[in-house]
Amino acid sequence: MASTDASADGGTAPAPLGTDPEPGTDTDEDEDDTLDLPLPEEFVTLFRGRPAGPGPDARSGDDLLDHVAGWGPTATSEGLFQLVPVRLEQDAALISRWMNDPAVAAYWELTGPRSVTEEHLRAQLEGDGRSVPCLGLLEGAPVSYWEIYRADLDPLARYCPVRPHDTGVHLLIGEDADRGRGLGTTLIRAVAGLVLARRPGCTRVLAEPDLRNTPSVAAFRSAGFQLAAEVDLPGKRAALMVRDRGARAVPPGPPDPSPPA
Template identity: 40%
Template structure:
């Protein structure tokens, strides 16, 4: 019989508020992505780009992206973000409560754990060290915004070696290979 930890009951019953939009310092800014207009079209276009679609599998039609962004904005689990560098949007990110996501079936998620996905939208902006420069600032801001959060996880496709190297350089450590939505991902963790 498996020993029961007092944390097991806590994990099952505790809840956490929606993730906060991180407050970043210059030259970075983060804001919620809107489900219409410029933001919707930018997120849609970026996710159609071959360098993003190859690993995210989100090359969806515009109406599906509109519904996804609207659902995230109306819910408590996911915050869709546009992250700008020197005033120019360069990264689409989704910040989510890991305990309320499919990734929680792959590791012992705590209620305040955060999950993060990031994609540099424009191919011309890749290989410039943006993600590795952003991640330490972003994780610091996320830990500061939620004092109960002790871990932030990412789950890149195991084939995305470029992203994995950037995430490692940005402070995340590989924990385990996991199966998510029919793909093999690498669970990566940044601890407080």
């Protein structure tokens, strides 16, 4: 299971939430890897014969996650924020550098050469579309890494109750200078808002940061998530954080020590 919380903004590796990458991520040698969970036959039928390349008809998160690439920007107190699906050749080096930051590595477990990160990203980009790796751009500049995934199709569903179309998030804040000042809370709130606005069938946004990652748990709380349960996942004991469609974010207060991932 990957980690989704290399810090208050941490994440988990591809077998997200189930693996979390929320730490959203593992190196994933774990048999619980997200991409190993078989899709229902109706989804297999849906994708059979579709092209694997980029484009609206490709086997990307566009289908299972309602066109993440087209969600568009949203305004935040820090500026205009947007999720942009990762482009392997252009973005792997930056994401690999972030993964090798000790604060992030403690939860994502993707340290090592660039090839380690590339393998993690490729598994999602060439997978069935249930997990979409994205860069979070603030005023056009990359400041965070996200994995948006279908929690109901993820190994997470083996460990706790999920609802159809529940959407999970794994994240990390890339630079140390951006942590500890409340940016994590701001971006989590923005992404939860995007998910609920762009995915009408989704009623909840989930995250499962490592319980030890108290800054991450605090950031999710401040962004309107509630602690639903403590869950034993492969490789970690997680705080299952849930944001319901009707929930309101906690009014801004003193900055939370935004977690690295």
